[in-house]
Amino acid sequence: MPGSVCFNTNFTAVHKIEVQEVEESLCDTYIQEEFRIYYTLYLTTAGVICITRCDPRHANPLPCVHGSCSVGQAGLQCECSDQVAFWYQDKACSSRISKVGVSVGVPVAVLVLVTTIFTILLLRSRRQKDQYRKKLKSRSELYTSDEGNWDGSQGFAMGNLAATWEDMETPNTSYINLERVDTSRTMHIRRPTMVP
Known part of the structure; x- marks a missing residue:
């Protein structure tokens, strides 16, 4: 029958593939002793590789936003780029100030x-x-009122009769005639004393 699929046992071969368990210490044989704690196994379609948190395929990758991740004697760290032009506020180089x-x-x-x-x-x-x-x-x-009355801002008024009617004396007016003052007379004024 044209266009139909038939199963033919002569043309089909089944191979038995055994899956071996990968030892956790596989990376230890390839990595130096002081850096072993930073590497973990990662299974790919081609095989097994050793990766650090710098690799984005890691389960918990270290984000270095404006920089690059590296493994050194101090451990994992982000090396921030453009440190001449920017200040970085955190170790992940994520927030920077110009x-x-x-x-x-x-x-x-x-x-x-x-x-x-x-x-x-x-x-x-x-x-x-x-x-x-x-x-x-x-x-x-x-x-400078022309009427001779001085009006205060609070409603107080005072009449200046002398300014209104010149040459007119009132009984309450008292003045000193300075032409009759004797300037040759000596005056003695007591000095004030301080009271403790």
Whole structure:
């Protein structure tokens, strides 16, 4: 029958393959004694190989994001790349900080902060100066009234009759005529004493 599959025992050969167990100490024969603890067996389709955590096929690989993994006297370690241009915050080289960015960014940030503080203080000073000028202006207007009345900001009013009616004396007015003061007369003033 065309297009059908038939099983023919004459054309089929079955071979018996034995699987041998792999000894755990197989890597020990090929690796130096001080590095043996870092290597484990790994089964591939071609056979068995010895790998470290630097190999991504390991069950628990060591991630070296911006670097390369190596095995040395100190054990497994990541050698971070571009250490001249970057600072690394962890041993896996995963988070890095640009040295150029820090050396430019920090002074710029300080300059912006100082400029902001200076601007705020300058604006505050101008506002206080304007308020002081307004206060002085309002006080000068208080004493330059044409009517002779000095009006205080709290509602206090005082009449200045002498400014209104010149040459007019009131019974409560007292003044000193300095033309009649004897300047040749000697005055003795007692010195103040300190009381303990």
